Amino acid sequence: MKASHGCLAQFASVPALLAAVKQLRLDGYTRLEAYTPFAVDGLAEALGPVRSRIPLLMLLGGLLGGFGTLALQYYAAVIDYPIDVGGRPDASWPAFIPAALEMTILFAALAGVAGMLAGNGLPRLNHPLFGSEHFDEASRDGLFVLLRADDPRYEIGRVLHDLARLDPLHVEQVPR
Amino acid sequence: MSAPVRRGEPTLASVTDQVSAIVLQRPTGRIWLLAFALALALTALLGAGISYLLAKGVGIWGVDMPVAWAFAIADYVWWIAIGMAGTFISAALYLARQEWRTSLNRYAEAMTVFAVSVSGIFPILHLGRPWFFYWLAPYPDRMGVWPQWRSSLLWDFFAIVAYLIVSILYFYVGLIPDLATLRDRAHTRGKQVFYGLLALGWRGEARHWQRFETLSLLLAGLAVPLVFSVHSMVALDFSEALLPGWHSTIFPPFFVAGALFSGFAMVLVLGIPLRRFYGLGDFITERHLDNLAKMLLAAGLFVDYSYLSEIFTAFYGGDRYEIAMTMQRFTGAYAWVFWTTIACNVVAIQALWWARVRRHHGVLFALGIVVLVGMWFERFMLIASSLYRDFLPSSWGMFYPTLWDLAFLFGSIGLFFVLFLLFVRWLPLVSMYELRKLAHRHGGTAA
Numbered sequence: 196m197k198a199s200h201g202c203l204a205q206f207a208s209v210p211a212l213l214a215a216v217k218q219l220r221l222d223g224y225t226r227l228e229a230y231t232p233f234a235v236d237g238l239a240e241a242l243g244p245v246r247s248r249i250p251l252l253m254l255l256g257g258l259l260g261g262f263g264t265l266a267l268q269y270y271a272a273v274i275d276y277p278i279d280v281g282g283r284p285d286a287s288w289p290a291f292i293p294a295a296l297e298m299t300i301l302f303a304a305l306a307g308v309a310g311m312l313a314g315n316g317l318p319r320l321n322h323p324l325f326g327s328e329h330f331d332e333a334s335r336d337g338l339f340v341l342l343r344a345d346d347p348r349y350e351i352g353r354v355l356h357d358l359a360r361l362d363p364l365h366v367e368q369v370p371r
Numbered sequence: 372m373s374a375p376v377r378r379g380e381p382t383l384a385s386v387t388d389q390v391s392a393i394v395l396q397r398p399t400g401r402i403w404l405l406a407f408a409l410a411l412a413l414t415a416l417l418g419a420g421i422s423y424l425l426a427k428g429v430g431i432w433g434v435d436m437p438v439a440w441a442f443a444i445a446d447y448v449w450w451i452a453i454g455m456a457g458t459f460i461s462a463a464l465y466l467a468r469q470e471w472r473t474s475l476n477r478y479a480e481a482m483t484v485f486a487v488s489v490s491g492i493f494p495i496l497h498l499g500r501p502w503f504f505y506w507l508a509p510y511p512d513r514m515g516v517w518p519q520w521r522s523s524l525l526w527d528f529f530a531i532v533a534y535l536i537v538s539i540l541y542f543y544v545g546l547i548p549d550l551a552t553l554r555d556r557a558h559t560r561g562k563q564v565f566y567g568l569l570a571l572g573w574r575g576e577a578r579h580w581q582r583f584e585t586l587s588l589l590l591a592g593l594a595v596p597l598v599f600s601v602h603s604m605v606a607l608d609f610s611e612a613l614l615p616g617w618h619s620t621i622f623p624p625f626f627v628a629g630a631l632f633s634g635f636a637m638v639l640v641l642g643i644p645l646r647r648f649y650g651l652g653d654f655i656t657e658r659h660l661d662n663l664a665k666m667l668l669a670a671g672l673f674v675d676y677s678y679l680s681e682i683f684t685a686f687y688g689g690d691r692y693e694i695a696m697t698m699q700r701f702t703g704a705y706a707w708v709f710w711t712t713i714a715c716n717v718v719a720i721q722a723l724w725w726a727r728v729r730r731h732h733g734v735l736f737a738l739g740i741v742v743l744v745g746m747w748f749e750r751f752m753l754i755a756s757s758l759y760r761d762f763l764p765s766s767w768g769m770f771y772p773t774l775w776d777l778a779f780l781f782g783s784i785g786l787f788f789v790l791f792l793l794f795v796r797w798l799p800l801v802s803m804y805e806l807r808k809l810a811h812r813h814g815g816t817a818a
Contacts, residue, residue, distance in 0.1 A: 209811065232383055232552075233807040234580035242577055249585045253593075267509060271517035293526035293604060297533035300597045304537045304590055308544055311586040315579040318571035333575050334552040336383035336807075 200323035200371045201226075201343040202354050203330065204363035209235055212338040215361040216241045219340065222357055226346035230330070230339040249310045256306025261299035265291055327369050341369070381653075381814060386806040390799050391556050393649055399796065402648060407792045413785020420778045421496065429499055431775045438758045438770035443493045445750040446780050448605055449633065450490030450787075451531070452626070452746065456634015457483025458538050459598045461545075462591035471662060473805040474654040478645065479638050480542040481798070485790040486637070487535050489783050494527070496779075523607040530604035537597055541590050547573050548583070548804040602630045609753070615692040616700075616757035621680055628673035629746060632716070635667040636742035641791065643736045645800060654801050661729045667742065668723040674749075675717045692762060700756045704769060708752045715745020747780075 206212040209231075216229055216238065227242050229235075239245050268291040272278075277285045312318065324330045324341070333339055340363075342354050351368070358366050424431055434441050457479035464472035495504045507528040509518055518525050550570035557563045573579070603623035610622040639660070646655040685693040700709045719741045722728045729735065760767045 229577040230575050231577065231580065232387070232575060233548075233804045233811060234584050235577065235811075238577040239581040245578060245581060247582060247585050249582055250589065253589055268520045271509060272520055276515065276517050287521055290521040293523075293600075293607075294520065294529040296600055297526075297529040297597075297604075300593050300600075301533040301536055304540050304593055307586050307589055308540050311544070311582045312571070314582045315573075315576075317573065317579075320567075320572060322572060322574060324574060330574075331555040334548070334555045334573075335387045 198371045199344045199351070200369040201228075201341045201346075201349075202351070202358065202366060203324070203327055203369050204340050204342075204358045204361070204366045205329055205332070206338045206340065206361075206363055209338060211362065212340065213238060213241055215340055215358075215363070218361060219342065219357065223348050224342055224346055224357075226343035226349070228341040228343065230324075230333040230337070230341065232332075232334055232336055232338075247314075249307055249314065252310040253303045253307040257299045257303030259306075260302025261295045263302075264295040264298040268294065323369055323371050327367060329365070329367060330369075344371075381806070381810040383807045383810055386810055387552060387556075387803050389653070390801050390803045390806070391553055394553060394797060394799055395556055395558070395562065397649075400648075403792060403796065406788065410785045410788035410792060413782050414789050415785075416778050417782025417786055420775055420782055421492075423775065424496055425501065429497060431773065432779075433770055433772045433776055435768070435770075437761065437766050437768050438755055440497075440754050440758060441751070441770050442772055442776040442780060443497045445747060445754055446783055447490050447493035447497075448626075448750045449747045450486050450493070450783065451534075451605060452602065452630035452633045452750075453637045453743075454483045454486035454490060454534075454538070454634070455598050455602050455627070455630035456638055457481070457486075458541060458594045459631060459634065460638065461541070462594035462598075465587070465591045466595065470809060471659055473809055474651070474656075474659055474801055475638065475642065475663075476805075477545070477798075477802045478641060478794075478800055480538070480545065481791065481794045482634075482637060482641060483538050484535075484542050485787050485794070487531070487538060488790070489787050491531055491535065492783065493779075494531075523604065523611040526604045527608050530601040534597060534601040537590075537594065541594055544583075544586060544590065545802060546798065547571060548575060549799045549802060551575065552803055553799065598630075599627055602627045614757045614761055615690070615696040616681075616753065619681065619684070621677060621684070625674070625677035625681075628670055628677060629749065632667065632670035632674050633743055633746040635663055635670055636739040636746070639663050639667065639735055640739035640743065643732050643739075645795070647732075649795070649800060651800065654806070657730060660732065660735060661726075664723050664729040664735055664738075667739075668720055671716060671720040671723075671742070678713070678717065696757060696760070699760055700752065703756065704759070705752060705756050708748050709756070712745050712749040712752050715741045716749060719745070 204215070206215055212229065212231070212235070216227065219227055220241065220243070225243070229238055229242055231238065265288075269286055272287070272291075273285040279285075324333075329337060330339070331337075340358075342349060342358070348354075355366060420431075429443075432442060434443070457476075460472060460479045461476035465476070495501050498504055506512075507518055507525065518528075547570060550566050551573035554563060554566040554570045557566055603626065606622035606626035609617040610619055612618060642655055642663070643660070646652055682697055685697040700706065719738060722734070722738065728738075755770055759769060
């Protein structure tokens with residue numbers, strides 16, 4: 196038999212999906228994934244501890260963009276090519292702020308988008324789940340739980356038994 | 372009880388099928404083809420204009436001393452202002468948790484991206500030697516010089532670049548889950564590959580959604596101050612100059628109000644036909660149009676207040692040049708431009724106080740057009756009336772547009788509609804995953 200990516204079960208409703216995830220966590224499964232057509236509140240927390248680095252990344256991106264632009268302006272206007280305009284100071288900080296502000300926002304946004312994509316492992320061209328028969332529904336109204344085959348508790352007989360208890364619409368083994 | 376946000380009993384599947392069918396199943400349609408042909412023809416006119424301008428120079432426009440800024444700058448400010456409202460509607464209403472935004476944000480964001488892209492053409496072409504536009508960017512060049520950091524024109528360059536990139540990111544990130552839906556529903560190989568590549572492999576895992584939502588919230592939080600700062604920079608292009616009528620601290624907030632005003636007008640002008648021709652009445656309901664009309668009125672009153680405040684300040688300040696310029700606006704050679712602006716932006720919008728007007732789609736559409744026309748005239752009025760008579764009578768002079776000036780204005784409208792019509796055909800008009808979230812919240816878990 197071909198190596199398996201995991202076992203995919205579809206559920207009929209959001210409460211059923213949340214209950215199933217909580218029960219499977221209690222059973223001791225750790226490599227659990229849940230797929231939904233919209234962001235379900237509390238689902239990510241139910242799957243395990245979550246830590247988001249996106250806010251920190253965006254803060255760092257913004258700081259880099261802002262202070263980087265200030266530094267660039269200081270270098271250009273004070274060190275590399277100072278121009279004396281009627282004795283005014285070369286480092287005209289108030290005039291340096293607009294460009295720095297815009298670059299703060301731009302770099303924060305770029306860092307955030309890059310962080311979201313990298314954190315989610317995107318972009319990727321293919322994924323074992325796309326080979327599944329029912330998975331197309333995950334972007335319409337399908338609610339799925341995936342038990343990954345690399346879970347230490349993963350043993351197909353036990354998995355099928357544990358899933359069957361939770362009253363799924365159907366269960367499917369996804370080839371790798 | 373106000374009208375519902377969404378009519379009928381929506382389910383996760385029904386909202387998905389209804390919106391994705393517009394892109395995947397609906398035939399192209401004669402009205403779309405007709406509109407597209409017209410928009411393409413106008414774009415060809417713009418293309419001809421740009422080619423001629425590159426060959427001959429900005430002299431093909433009517434600009435000359437003393438009115439060295441005219442149509443192109445008015446077009447630029449007009450377009451970038453329209454481009455402010457999409458992000459503002461989307462982001463500010465998201466932060467304010469206004470559920471009704473869900474039906475509007477997608478096409479409003481698309482409008483933003485296209486309007487900002489179109490606007491960027493004008494300042495570049497206006498440079499005189501457009502092929503050197505990259506000199507505005509700071510990079511270690513062989514000439515050993517840097518851009519002038521203290522100039523509002525440079526701030527404007529940074530603002531446009533930042534806004535264009537951030538609004539594209541904001542639009543695209545919001546599209547990713549919907550592109551995945553189209554990928555999964557597409558039946559032809561070509562569409563599967565097209566949407567599959569654009570969807571970047573999105574699968575909708577719970578933790579992916581969580582990062583996605585965190586990012587959406589933070590991007591919205593960044594986008595609102597960005598909108599205000601970008602249009603303030605546009606205003607600083609004027610107020611950093613010393614001309615009467617331009618050199619004023621009211622310009623940044625005045626311009627931001629004007630931007631939201633014309634942007635809401637464009638959202639109405641695009642939304643009403645979309646609703647009619649694409650059967651979006653279930654999504655864009657009476658309540659959306661009513662809310663938009665109220666926001667249009669509110670933004671319009673801010674603009675009207677700014678007009679009054681400008682006039683008051685001129686007389687209260689007692690500066691003879693400011694007073695002369697204000698009187699020139701009322702009675703001078705361009706008085707008809709001023710009074711057209713007042714008729715459109717002050718008088719006409721008062722009709723929106725009446726609920727009956729806000730409910731009549733034809734009238735709302737017409738008022739949207741009136742406001743767009745009025746806002747274009749306002750920009751032209753602000754530019755021309757300050758330039759054509761400044762401090763020295765010996766340097767007074769008139770501006771007369773050439774046919775090319777008109778070609779660039781209407782050509783840019785054509786280009787905008789080419790982009791928007793392609794968006795209507797290829798991308799989902801309404802955010803499906805947000806509709807699904809709403810359907811779930813209001814209809815329980817009907818799956």
